[in-house]
Each structure stands twice: as structure tokens, then as C-alpha cells.
Amino acid sequence: MEHQRCYIYEPQDTDERPAKRQRTSKTDSKGPQSERLATFRQLWHQQEKRIQASLDEVDKATQDQLVQFVSEAPTTSAACIPTGLVIAGPSIASHGPFFEHLGRRITDETDCTHVVLTGSESPNLKTLLKNLITKITSRTEEDDDLEIATTTRSGGPKLLNFDLAHVHRWQSKGRVKSIVVTIRDSEAFDSNVLVEMIDLFHSWLDRLPFVLLFGISTSAESFEDRLSGKSLRQLDGQKFDVTQSDEIVEKLFRATTASTEVQLQMGPNLMRRILDRQKDHVQNIQDYSDGIKYASMSHFFANHTSIFLQPDLSFRALDAHAFEAVRNLPSFRRRAEEMLDEGSTQEVRNMLDSDQFLFDLIIEEIRQGQQALHALNGAAVVLADIRRFLQMSPSVPLSSIWIRAASGELIGSPLLRETMLSIRKIPSNKLAQLLLALRGDSAITNYVDLTTYEDQLVELINSTDTTEPLRSQHDVRNESMRTTVVAQKVLLSKHKAALSEQDKAYSELIGNFHDNLERYFAEAFIDPRALFLSEILIYDLKSPHADAFQPRPRFAIERALASPQDYLGSESCGVDSDEGALSISQPATALVYQLYLESGPLINISDLWTAFSSMCGQEGNDGESKTMALFQRALAELKLLGLLKPTKKKTDHVAKMMWKGL
Amino acid sequence: MVSAKRKRADEEPETSTPRKLRNRTLADDELEVSDVQTPSRRARGRLNEDGTPRSILKKSGIRNGILATTPKSNRRLVFETPSKPAIQDTPNGTPVIVRNADRSARRKSNRKLIERAINGADSDEEDLEEEQLLAQQILSDDEDSEESTDEAGVRDEEDIAEPETPSKRGRGRQKGTIKKLGRPRKKRSPSPLQDLPPHEEYFWQNRPGGAKTSNNALPSQSILNHDEYFQAMQTYADPHRPEKEFLLELHGRAFDQWLFEFQEGFNICCYGYGSKRPITDKFAAHIYQRLSTTTPYKNSKKTPKVVIINGYAAGTTIKEVLTTVASTITSSHTKLPNKPTALLSYILDCLTENPPPHPVPIIINSIDSPYLRKGLNPSLLASLAAHPSINLLCTADTPNFPLMWDVGLKAQYRFLFHDATTFASYDAEIDVVESVNELLGRSGKRIGGRDGVAFVLKSLPENARNLFRILVTEQLALLLMDGADGDPDEPSTLRRSKATSSNKDTSGDSSQGIEYRVLYHKAVEDFVCSGEVAFRTLLKEFHDHQMIESRKDAMGTERLWVPFRLEDLEGLAEDLCEDAS
Structure with a gap:
């Protein structure tokens, strides 16, 4: 089997028994886990809906425009090919889904056919046309192949398979209004191919109603630079901007992590990691939601206590393990110790002894904890909204505000203080708008009574007769600088201008609002990790996540070879005896690798062999051939791993290809 | 090259000291003959001799010369006539020649350097060797000349010791101190400094002339052929066997997790040192067992189909892969499209139209093998793996395999990566004897x-x-x-x-x-x-x-x-x- 290339697995009879026994032994512990996984699916389903909704919303505007553009494109007798330049941003991973979605909408909503061409399948004009023709003509009925064959036989000269006359014949039956050709990754196309294609399409334009869409990762200008003046004249372009992936990620973040509906909260460290990766490497929405999904999967797969996140959980569905697990949580211990300090020993005893008591407590605490976390999320959103509304610089995205809030760093931070200061300074017209804007946030309306402030403000504004907005006492315009020279020294002094009655009243109003808001933030921005049962509510582990998404295969291989005791255990590799020295009980490949590390860019195999055989050579002819076999195997493995390469510089030498840790 | 230059720069202080002395003596001789012409001529000669870097020394040399001129010549004339010519002949005669040889070698080496720069940097080993030889020659010349001049200098000092003025003795001591300062710099550490950071180590080991290996050759009969190799390996008992089995068992514990990840639409990629075939074999058995207890197979004769692909096997083509996958979802009688791309779209259409009761598990050993990574294969595999009715578990052996996939392909694959280091030998993946022969470039072994x-x-x-x-x-x-x-x-x-x-x-x-x-x-x-x-x-x-x-x-x-x-x-x-x- 091992040398067969592809085959369907067939079990060997001998294997069957132990495998089965293993499976049955595991089933008893499987019960609660499948329960947890069901909970996961239930919760993730909601999350997925939120993600999908925000994604649809994001692309909707652009796609609407594009669909409209396509449907309104002039069908024939146009001088130029109608062209849409879709600036889709640098993240090529999101282009595919975008155009796929767009294509579905175009075919569904308009009377057009849609074809996507990619750079890899169009190395030259001929292949491009072949692909285009097969894609267009096989789009509808099945008998197309037949049809082409028959028509070629009956009508005139035989057509080559890259002749657009095929499309013309197909189109002549009045199938579609226009043919939309999408060049998905225009940067991947050779510019000559593009120029030739445009030229050809233009010459067919009186017969075939083409509409071109170019997916552009850079900018419309650089795309134009690649085309000749002639082909530019043949195009009638319009630009469409697609929402960039970092904006989408911000929106998704708002919908998923910072939402006030999530059951399982992601931790700040994990989110920071995911967002950083997003920024630095992938820029791909799919990957972002995968990251969050995998985090919840890990939580429910491995954490016994995660079962308590199941909505409407009944006491009887649980087994004792879950309670035992909760009693071992650090936050449980912390709570118990606190309660002992307070002297409520009976309750602690109950918590330890009675599962039913603990169950009620957990359910209640989880409800409260979730509320607190939702309040935190809401407050982070409010803060981000206020900052955006006031156009404060630097503009801090919601994600970073949230991460700081969730790490409990926001209270007393310059960011919050600065925001609060600028709130005290806003004039009345802006305040009215701000209050209006904040109304949408349910998180704040529960704490701060916005309507009373609005009423007061309206009253105040009505009572004034000027159209000038009211200003608070902290506004800079109400202050003036005065310089006086006393005994050859310059003194600077601030003077408050005299406030009008209305301004005074306004200052009081805004002072109240400010205090109210401050109280709200102080209440909401707790340190979530200090919450009781935070281990259930928050998932913030780095280890499986980092490995699963950002593997370091080179490091893993180097580590396995350089210090095999990490994997095989130290006693079998005999390392502890002598620090730093090579131990002969390590695997042969590891030994050769460590010798390899010590050598220069060229390695003499003969000397390497001498070193190796002197280290772990065995006596006798038989022993030597055994050592040689190990040595040869080690060399072959290093070659497979790409660490060694044959060289012609010297006989019996090999070239070193990798330096450890680079 | 940089370091070669640096080397030379390092040497300068050393070589210059004796030269200064020589120059001085030379100047003295010339002064004896003609007082007027010396400074100008000397300067010109020096300038022609070589470029700028010596200029500082030149000045000092002149100063020394001028300072030294009058008293010395007088004294010599008076006291030291008999001993002088004999002594001065040796330092004057030999060093001059040596210096010329030295100079021409330097010129030669410069020419070499320029030539190499023009002809491109594909420096063969010959060049390296030549450079080494040259460097050795220069070094030995320098040492020789240094020795001789040292001797001369010592003798000079000894001879002049009695009549010398305090000022001159001071100069002599200066020479000594300079030499002492210069000496330690010349010592080259034979082995690289310990604990260099990796990149420094790279540059250290790749410095020109840095690689010195012996010319030993491996005796041909010491390399085993196939028969000998297998015979030797058969009798070999692996001392790490229990640990390796333990590792394998550890990985086996994750199988349920992997199945869960499959269910959630992820694909899995295993990496790490050691053949991962034992793991994939076990996993195939595991998934087979699991599936055969579920509905469509439970009480019927049908068996679940797990596709296994050995990417390392020579000549694996994408078409074979796709045909095998297609055979799991269609009956064997259907005619399949011939081209891989058409076949792929046929498979994807089939899967979308009548999705199978469970996703088709595909296990690919060594997805980074040369057969599967060339051409369009990765992108075809990616679009296959992207389908929700496909579960792909693959293994990758090389350390840099993620470079195979760009962002787009990675998004399609939706991989979760797992470290699956097994330390198992790559028995099926590599032909040990063959690849060692290839590594060593042994001809004649090519045809087996x-x-x-x-x-x-x-x-x-x-x-x-x-x-x-x-x-x-x-x-x-x-x-x-x-x-x-x-x-x-x-x-x-x-x-x-x-x-x-x-x-x-x-x-x-x-x-x-x-x-x-x-x-x-x-x-x-x-x-x-x-x-x-x-x-x-x-x-x-x-x-x-x-x-x-x-x-x-x-x-x-x-x-x-x-x-x-x-x-x-x-x-x-x-x-x-x-x-x-």
C-alpha cells in the first residue's frame, strides 16, 4: 500500500479488534462532550448569522451599484466597451468570494451572463478565448456541445475553438442582453494579453454586447498605466470602490466580539492576536471568522465547565464532573476565600457540598457575568462612537478600544480622560447631534437618561435668542490669555470671559451629562478577568490557536532535531548527564543534524562520517555497516527536509542549505 | 570580499612598521648621496607605489626621515663604518625585493577582485582556493619580511644602541609598542565565536575563504548498496522505540478532536519531523471505524470510502488523485472527463448536486512532494478542499511548506495546522541509498x-x-x-x-x-x-x-x-x- 499512489482505504482484519475496543472505552466520557458540542453549534449558529448579516450589509452597496451598472449598460452600437473598474483592495483572498457573489446576483437579477477569468488560466489570448468560449457557451443547456458540432458542419467554414463566432452564434439566438466578462485579478494578466483582448472585444462590440469588469488590487491609475492609449479609448470606464477588508473586519468585530448578545466572550489577548494576524498576514474575512470559530470550538471541546453556557440548562442533564470542574476553577477558589474572610462559612460549605446549590449559584452568576460583559462591550462601542463623532485624533478603532477595555486598562487611561475632557468642551449644537447619535445604542440608554438631557437642551436653546450655539465654561473660546510685564518678567494668565446666563445653564447641563457618562464608564469598564467564573465566560488561551493558525514548521523540525529530548523524553536521549555535549543515545538524524549545525556551508561527507562513526560507531564489520546504514538514512532524511544539497564544488561534499533559527 | 579588504586593512599597521624603518634607512642612504632630491623623489615614488591609505604613514615617514637625517648620517660616518654595510645590505637588499613581490601580489589580488566583480559573483571553488593561496602567500611573505626586518631592526637597535641619542631610542620603543598593539589583532580565532545569533553565524560561515574542508573522500565500498542497507536495517533495533510509540499514541488521542474539526468544515495539515504515515494510517482506520458505525453503513454491506494519496510516490499526478476521488462519489461506469480541470469541476458539480451522506475524507501524505507541488496542482487541490463535502487531511515534510500557498489558496484550504512530530523513519518516502548516491554525485550508481x-x-x-x-x-x-x-x-x-x-x-x-x-x-x-x-x-x-x-x-x-x-x-x-x- 505504501508505494501505491492513490487508493481507497481498506481495513486490515487484524486491526479491527483493538480499534473497536478503544472506541467503546471512550463512549462513557463522550456524553457530556457531545452535549457541549451541541451547545457550541447552537451558539455558533447565532454568531454565524450575525457575521453573515454584517457581511451582506457591507458589500451590498457596491454590489447594488455594479448590478445597476451592468443592467444599464448600452447593449449594442456603443463606441466603447462599458467597463467597471472594481477597486477590490490588496487582499486577493477576498476577491474570489466577492466576484462569486456578484456573479450570482448578476445572473439572477439581470438578463446577462457572467464569466470570470483569472490570470492563471489565461496565459495568452488564445487560451483566454478558449476558456471564455467554453464558459459562455456551456452556461445554459446541455446540448451546446452537440449544437456547436452541428452548426460547424452545416454553416460555412469550420470554426477554430478560439473564434468568437461561436459566442456570436450562441448569442444570435437572443439569449442574453449582455455578456459580462470579469477579469478577477487584472494584475495577474500580462498587459499584452489585456490589450489584445480589449482590442478584439472592441472589434466584436457591434455584434456581441460585452461588459468588462476588472478586479483591481492596486489603483485605477496604475491599471490605466498598463494599457495603451488606444485600448483606453476603447473603454468607457466607471470606478467602484469595494469596502476594504480592514473596515469589514472592524464591522465584523462590532457584530461578533463587541456585540451585546454574545454568550462566550473572546479574551483580549486572543483578539489582539487574531487582529494582528489579520493586519500583518492574511487580510481575509473568512480567516477572521474562522479564528473566532476555532476559539469557541476549543472552548467547548476541551473545557468541561463550558456546558453551563447552554441556554435553559437543567440540573439533571449534568453529571458530577462538571461541578467538580467548577470547584477547581481559580475564580471559584478566589470567591470562596473572599467569602471565608467575610465569615460566611455556611455558604462556602454549601457551595462545596451541594451540587444543587452550586448549580443555582452558577446559573445566576453566569447571567450576571454575561450582563457585566455585555455592558463592557456596549460601553466600548459607546466610547468608540463618541470619539468618532467628535472626530478626535488619533482615530482609534473600536477593536483596539475594546481590547484595552477587556484587559481592564481603560479606566484612568489617557484615552478615556481625553475623551471626557473634550465632551466638556462641546458646544450645544454638537451635543444635540451627539445625543441623537447615541440614542441608537441600547447599552447606554439603560444607564444614562439621554431624553431628559435632550429635553433640557431643547428648552435651553429655545430660551436663547441668538443663533450662536451655547458654549460651556470649558470651551477655549471662553478663555483668553493675558500677558503682563512685571519687573521685566512676563506673566501669562488665563482669564475666563464672563459667561452669559444661558451659557452658565448650559455648562451645568453639560457638567451633569459628563458626570453621568463618567459614572457609566466607571461602572461598565470592569476588569472582566476578575469576574467570578470568568473561565467559563471568557476564552483567552493562546496555545492551540497560535499553533493551529500560525504554524512554525521550520522551528518544529529544527527543535526536534536539535533537541530531540523535548519530544522523546530526556532519559532516553541521555541529555541530563552532560550539558551541551552531544549524547550518543540520540536518534542518528538528530546527531548528524547537530554535527551539520557546527559545520560551514560546505560539508565533507567523509569527515562527517568519521565524526559520526567515532561517536556512535559499533565494533565489528556488522556494526560498522549498521552505523553506515544509520548515517546514510540520516543524510537522506536531511536531504528530504531540504537541509542538504549536492554540490559540484568538491568531491564528496554537500552544501548546507539552512541555518538554524534564521 | 569585504572581509578580504578588511583583512588587508588589518595588516597594514603591522607591515607598515617595518617599512617605516626600511624607508628611514633608505632615506639615510639617499641622503648620503644627494641631500636635495630625496624628499620630492620619495614622495613621488610613494604615491605611485599605492593609493591613499598609506598617506598618513608617509607623512610620518618623511618627518622621521627629516628628523633623523643630519645627526644620524654624521654619526654613522664617524663611528660605524665597518659594521654598517654588512648590516644595511641585508635589510636593504632583501626587504626591497620582498616588498616588490608583495606589491605585485597585492596588485594581482586586486586585479582578481576586479575581474571577479565584473564577471559576476559565481565564484567557483577555484577562485576561492586561489584567493586562499594568494592570501597565504601574502601572509607568509609579510611574515618573512617582518621577521627579517624584525631581525634587522633588532640588530639595528643593538648596533646603534650605544651611540644613540635619547630621542632615537624613544622612537625604537615606539616601534615596539606599535608592534605589540598590532600583534593581537592578527591572531585569528580558529573556530567561530560561540553563541552567535543565527544570521551572524550565516555570514560567518559564508565569508569568502571561510569554508575550509579537507580533501578526504569517502571510500566507495563503505557506502552501502540496497541489499546491504536493508540487511543492516533489518538487524537494527531502535533504542527509541517506546518513546516513538508513545508519541504516536499522543497524536492518536487527538483524533476525536480532528474529527470535530472536520465536522466544522476545516481541513487539517500535519507537519513536523518524522514520517507521518503511521499517523495517517491510524487516522484512516479511525475514521473508517467511526463512519462504518453511522447510518448509511451500519447494517449494510457498503463500506465507507477513505481516499488515501501517497504524494511522495514517484509519478503521482493530479489526474490520478482526482480520478480516485471521483470514484468515491460516482459509480465506476460513468465516463469521466479527461482533463484535470474539467474533472475537478465535474467532481465539484457532482458534490454540490447530490452531496454524499458525509464529507468524503481524503488523506494526502506529503502534499509538498515535488509531484504535487508543481504547476497548477496546489490550486486544483485547494479548490477541491474548499468544497464543504470534502475533508482533507494532509501531511507536509519540508520545513518551508507554507510558502507553497499564497493568501488566496490558504483561504481556500482552510487549514488547521497540527504539530505531528513522530521521529518515525521515512521508509516509504525516501529511497535512502539512491538519495545518498545522488547527494554525493556518485556516477555509475545512477542506473542502480x-x-x-x-x-x-x-x-x-x-x-x-x-x-x-x-x-x-x-x-x-x-x-x-x-x-x-x-x-x-x-x-x-x-x-x-x-x-x-x-x-x-x-x-x-x-x-x-x-x-x-x-x-x-x-x-x-x-x-x-x-x-x-x-x-x-x-x-x-x-x-x-x-x-x-x-x-x-x-x-x-x-x-x-x-x-x-x-x-x-x-x-x-x-x-x-x-x-x-
Whole structure:
């Protein structure tokens, strides 16, 4: 089997028994886990809906425009090919889904056919046309192949398979209004191919109603630079901007992590990691939601206590393990110790002894904890909204505000203080708008009574007769600088201008609002990790996540070879005896690798062999051939791993290809 | 090159000190002859001698010279006439010549450097060696001259000691201090500094002239062939066996997790050192067991289908992969499209239209093998893996495999990566003997050694075998005549001597191999072939199988030989004679 290339697995009879026994032994512990996984699916389903909704919303505007553009494109007798330049941003991973979605909408909503061409399948004009023709003509009925064959036989000269006359014949039956050709990754196309294609399409334009869409990762200008003046004249372009992936990620973040509906909260460290990766490497929405999904999967797969996140959980569905697990949580211990300090020993005893008591407590605490976390999320959103509304610089995205809030760093931070200061300074017209804007946030309306402030403000504004907005006492315009020279020294002094009655009243109003808001933030921005049962509510582990998404295969291989005791255990590799020295009980490949590390860019195999055989050579002819076999195997493995390469510089030498840790 | 320059710069202070002395003495001599002309001439000469860097020294030299001039010449004239010429001859005579040689070497090396810069940096090993030689030469010259001038200087000082003025003695001491300062810099540490960061280590090891390896060659018979290798490995008991099994068991515990990840639409990629075939085998069994207890298979004769692909197996094509996948979802009678892309879209359409009861599990061993990573294969596999009805588990061996996939492909694959280090040997993945031979560039092993030749010969006509026999016996006779002057009866000693000078055997110098004409005539005599055309045809067959090599020697005569070492030739000859009889 091992040398067969592809085959369907067939079990060997001998294997069957132990495998089965293993499976049955595991089933008893499987019960609660499948329960947890069901909970996961239930919760993730909601999350997925939120993600999908925000994604649809994001692309909707652009796609609407594009669909409209396509449907309104002039069908024939146009001088130029109608062209849409879709600036889709640098993240090529999101282009595919975008155009796929767009294509579905175009075919569904308009009377057009849609074809996507990619750079890899169009190395030259001929292949491009072949692909285009097969894609267009096989789009509808099945008998197309037949049809082409028959028509070629009956009508005139035989057509080559890259002749657009095929499309013309197909189109002549009045199938579609226009043919939309999408060049998905225009940067991947050779510019000559593009120029030739445009030229050809233009010459067919009186017969075939083409509409071109170019997916552009850079900018419309650089795309134009690649085309000749002639082909530019043949195009009638319009630009469409697609929402960039970092904006989408911000929106998704708002919908998923910072939402006030999530059951399982992601931790700040994990989110920071995911967002950083997003920024630095992938820029791909799919990957972002995968990251969050995998985090919840890990939580429910491995954490016994995660079962308590199941909505409407009944006491009887649980087994004792879950309670035992909760009693071992650090936050449980912390709570118990606190309660002992307070002297409520009976309750602690109950918590330890009675599962039913603990169950009620957990359910209640989880409800409260979730509320607190939702309040935190809401407050982070409010803060981000206020900052955006006031156009404060630097503009801090919601994600970073949230991460700081969730790490409990926001209270007393310059960011919050600065925001609060600028709130005290806003004039009345802006305040009215701000209050209006904040109304949408349910998180704040529960704490701060916005309507009373609005009423007061309206009253105040009505009572004034000027159209000038009211200003608070902290506004800079109400202050003036005065310089006086006393005994050859310059003194600077601030003077408050005299406030009008209305301004005074306004200052009081805004002072109240400010205090109210401050109280709200102080209440909401707790340190979530200090919450009781935070281990259930928050998932913030780095280890499986980092490995699963950002593997370091080179490091893993180097580590396995350089210090095999990490994997095989130290006693079998005999390392502890002598620090730093090579131990002969390590695997042969590891030994050769460590010798390899010590050598220069060229390695003499003969000397390497001498070193190796002197280290772990065995006596006798038989022993030597055994050592040689190990040595040869080690060399072959290093070659497979790409660490060694044959060289012609010297006989019996090999070239070193990798330096450890680079 | 940078470091070469630096080396030279380092040397300057050392070489300059003695030169200064020399110059001074020279100047003194000249002053004796003609006082007026010296400064200008000296300056000009120096300028011509070499470029800017010496300018500082030059100045000091002049100053010294000027300062030294008057009192010294007087004194010498008065006191030291008898001893002077003898002493001054030696420092004056030899160093000058040495300096010239030195200078020309430097010029030569400069020229070399420039040439290399122009011709591109594909510095062969020859260049390296030349540079090393040159450097050694220069160094030894310098040392020689230094020694001689040192001696001269010492003698000078000794001689001048009594009459010297305090000022001069001070200068002498200066020389000493400079030398002492200069010395330690010259010492080169033989081994790299410990605990260099990786990138520094890279540059340290790749510095020009840094790689010094011995010329030892591995004796040919010490490398095992297939039979010997397998024989040796069969008797070998792995001391780490329990630990490796424990590792495998650890990975086995994650199988349920992997299944869960499959269910959630992820694909899995395992990496790490060691063959991951044991894991994938176990996982295939696991998933098979799991599926056969679920609904469509539970009480029926149908069995779940797990596709297994060995990417490392030579000649694996994407078409085979896709055909195997297609065979799991369609009946065997349906006609499949021929082209991989069409086949793929057919599979994807099939999966979308009638999704199978469970996603099709596909296990690919070594997805980064050369067969699966070339051309469009990764993108085809990615779009296959992107389908929700496909579960892909693959393994990757090389350390840099993520570079195969760009962002788009990665998004399609939706991989979760797991470290699956097993330390298991790559038994199926690599042909150890073959890849070691390839690594060492041993010719003649290419067609599989002696056995390979025998195999090829079996499939050739009688005449060809006879011709090859003639060639081998002739070559043997030549070797024996060459190598064993006295006792051809002792092949063992002969073999050893041949083995030590093994380079000779393969490189095929003029004494080796049979002349084309001679071989032709022998062949005609033996009725192997009737004309030259037939002879050529036979030779071409050998050539195609890399069984013979040919080269024109210095005289322009073509020589043919079989690229094997003596012991292999003997074995071949025996085999062939057996066949013939």
C-alpha cells in the first residue's frame, strides 16, 4: 500500500479488534462532550448569522451599484466597451468570494451572463478565448456541445475553438442582453494579453454586447498605466470602490466580539492576536471568522465547565464532573476565600457540598457575568462612537478600544480622560447631534437618561435668542490669555470671559451629562478577568490557536532535531548527564543534524562520517555497516527536509542549505 | 570580499612598521648621496607605489626621515663604518625585493577582485582556493619580511644602541609598542565565536575563504548498496522505540478532536519531523471505524470510502488523485472527463448536486512532494478542499511548506495546522541509498549499480552483451597493468590502493579507458559487429543507459570506459563471463 499512489482505504482484519475496543472505552466520557458540542453549534449558529448579516450589509452597496451598472449598460452600437473598474483592495483572498457573489446576483437579477477569468488560466489570448468560449457557451443547456458540432458542419467554414463566432452564434439566438466578462485579478494578466483582448472585444462590440469588469488590487491609475492609449479609448470606464477588508473586519468585530448578545466572550489577548494576524498576514474575512470559530470550538471541546453556557440548562442533564470542574476553577477558589474572610462559612460549605446549590449559584452568576460583559462591550462601542463623532485624533478603532477595555486598562487611561475632557468642551449644537447619535445604542440608554438631557437642551436653546450655539465654561473660546510685564518678567494668565446666563445653564447641563457618562464608564469598564467564573465566560488561551493558525514548521523540525529530548523524553536521549555535549543515545538524524549545525556551508561527507562513526560507531564489520546504514538514512532524511544539497564544488561534499533559527 | 579588504586593512599597521624603518634607512642612504632630491623623489615614488591609505604613514615617514637625517648620517660616518654595510645590505637588499613581490601580489589580488566583480559573483571553488593561496602567500611573505626586518631592526637597535641619542631610542620603543598593539589583532580565532545569533553565524560561515574542508573522500565500498542497507536495517533495533510509540499514541488521542474539526468544515495539515504515515494510517482506520458505525453503513454491506494519496510516490499526478476521488462519489461506469480541470469541476458539480451522506475524507501524505507541488496542482487541490463535502487531511515534510500557498489558496484550504512530530523513519518516502548516491554525485550508481547494468544487459541482444564484456575485460586488464606493477595476484592490496586513490578511478584520466579504435577492432575480430555503423548503434545503447562514458584525451583520441570502480568491474566481468559460457 505504501508505494501505491492513490487508493481507497481498506481495513486490515487484524486491526479491527483493538480499534473497536478503544472506541467503546471512550463512549462513557463522550456524553457530556457531545452535549457541549451541541451547545457550541447552537451558539455558533447565532454568531454565524450575525457575521453573515454584517457581511451582506457591507458589500451590498457596491454590489447594488455594479448590478445597476451592468443592467444599464448600452447593449449594442456603443463606441466603447462599458467597463467597471472594481477597486477590490490588496487582499486577493477576498476577491474570489466577492466576484462569486456578484456573479450570482448578476445572473439572477439581470438578463446577462457572467464569466470570470483569472490570470492563471489565461496565459495568452488564445487560451483566454478558449476558456471564455467554453464558459459562455456551456452556461445554459446541455446540448451546446452537440449544437456547436452541428452548426460547424452545416454553416460555412469550420470554426477554430478560439473564434468568437461561436459566442456570436450562441448569442444570435437572443439569449442574453449582455455578456459580462470579469477579469478577477487584472494584475495577474500580462498587459499584452489585456490589450489584445480589449482590442478584439472592441472589434466584436457591434455584434456581441460585452461588459468588462476588472478586479483591481492596486489603483485605477496604475491599471490605466498598463494599457495603451488606444485600448483606453476603447473603454468607457466607471470606478467602484469595494469596502476594504480592514473596515469589514472592524464591522465584523462590532457584530461578533463587541456585540451585546454574545454568550462566550473572546479574551483580549486572543483578539489582539487574531487582529494582528489579520493586519500583518492574511487580510481575509473568512480567516477572521474562522479564528473566532476555532476559539469557541476549543472552548467547548476541551473545557468541561463550558456546558453551563447552554441556554435553559437543567440540573439533571449534568453529571458530577462538571461541578467538580467548577470547584477547581481559580475564580471559584478566589470567591470562596473572599467569602471565608467575610465569615460566611455556611455558604462556602454549601457551595462545596451541594451540587444543587452550586448549580443555582452558577446559573445566576453566569447571567450576571454575561450582563457585566455585555455592558463592557456596549460601553466600548459607546466610547468608540463618541470619539468618532467628535472626530478626535488619533482615530482609534473600536477593536483596539475594546481590547484595552477587556484587559481592564481603560479606566484612568489617557484615552478615556481625553475623551471626557473634550465632551466638556462641546458646544450645544454638537451635543444635540451627539445625543441623537447615541440614542441608537441600547447599552447606554439603560444607564444614562439621554431624553431628559435632550429635553433640557431643547428648552435651553429655545430660551436663547441668538443663533450662536451655547458654549460651556470649558470651551477655549471662553478663555483668553493675558500677558503682563512685571519687573521685566512676563506673566501669562488665563482669564475666563464672563459667561452669559444661558451659557452658565448650559455648562451645568453639560457638567451633569459628563458626570453621568463618567459614572457609566466607571461602572461598565470592569476588569472582566476578575469576574467570578470568568473561565467559563471568557476564552483567552493562546496555545492551540497560535499553533493551529500560525504554524512554525521550520522551528518544529529544527527543535526536534536539535533537541530531540523535548519530544522523546530526556532519559532516553541521555541529555541530563552532560550539558551541551552531544549524547550518543540520540536518534542518528538528530546527531548528524547537530554535527551539520557546527559545520560551514560546505560539508565533507567523509569527515562527517568519521565524526559520526567515532561517536556512535559499533565494533565489528556488522556494526560498522549498521552505523553506515544509520548515517546514510540520516543524510537522506536531511536531504528530504531540504537541509542538504549536492554540490559540484568538491568531491564528496554537500552544501548546507539552512541555518538554524534564521 | 569585504572581509578580504578588511583583512588587508588589518595588516597594514603591522607591515607598515617595518617599512617605516626600511624607508628611514633608505632615506639615510639617499641622503648620503644627494641631500636635495630625496624628499620630492620619495614622495613621488610613494604615491605611485599605492593609493591613499598609506598617506598618513608617509607623512610620518618623511618627518622621521627629516628628523633623523643630519645627526644620524654624521654619526654613522664617524663611528660605524665597518659594521654598517654588512648590516644595511641585508635589510636593504632583501626587504626591497620582498616588498616588490608583495606589491605585485597585492596588485594581482586586486586585479582578481576586479575581474571577479565584473564577471559576476559565481565564484567557483577555484577562485576561492586561489584567493586562499594568494592570501597565504601574502601572509607568509609579510611574515618573512617582518621577521627579517624584525631581525634587522633588532640588530639595528643593538648596533646603534650605544651611540644613540635619547630621542632615537624613544622612537625604537615606539616601534615596539606599535608592534605589540598590532600583534593581537592578527591572531585569528580558529573556530567561530560561540553563541552567535543565527544570521551572524550565516555570514560567518559564508565569508569568502571561510569554508575550509579537507580533501578526504569517502571510500566507495563503505557506502552501502540496497541489499546491504536493508540487511543492516533489518538487524537494527531502535533504542527509541517506546518513546516513538508513545508519541504516536499522543497524536492518536487527538483524533476525536480532528474529527470535530472536520465536522466544522476545516481541513487539517500535519507537519513536523518524522514520517507521518503511521499517523495517517491510524487516522484512516479511525475514521473508517467511526463512519462504518453511522447510518448509511451500519447494517449494510457498503463500506465507507477513505481516499488515501501517497504524494511522495514517484509519478503521482493530479489526474490520478482526482480520478480516485471521483470514484468515491460516482459509480465506476460513468465516463469521466479527461482533463484535470474539467474533472475537478465535474467532481465539484457532482458534490454540490447530490452531496454524499458525509464529507468524503481524503488523506494526502506529503502534499509538498515535488509531484504535487508543481504547476497548477496546489490550486486544483485547494479548490477541491474548499468544497464543504470534502475533508482533507494532509501531511507536509519540508520545513518551508507554507510558502507553497499564497493568501488566496490558504483561504481556500482552510487549514488547521497540527504539530505531528513522530521521529518515525521515512521508509516509504525516501529511497535512502539512491538519495545518498545522488547527494554525493556518485556516477555509475545512477542506473542502480552493478545490478542495474546486468538488468539492462539482459534486455539487450547477444552482440551488445559481448561488446560490453570486451569493454569490461579490456578496462580491467588496463587497470591491473597500471595499478599492480609487482603482484597482480593480490587483489586485496590492490583494491585498497585503488580505494585510497579513488578519485583517479572515476575521473577517467588518459590511461584509463580503451581507445575507440582498439575497441572497434576487437569487436570486429570477435564478430560482434560487422561495420562501424552497427558498432556505433551498440555504443549508443550503452550511452543512453549511462553504462559507458567517453572522452577525448590530450592526444585527441576518443576513449571509452565503464564508470565503475575496480571491484564492481571484477564482479561485472564475472557475471558476463558466466553468461557467455
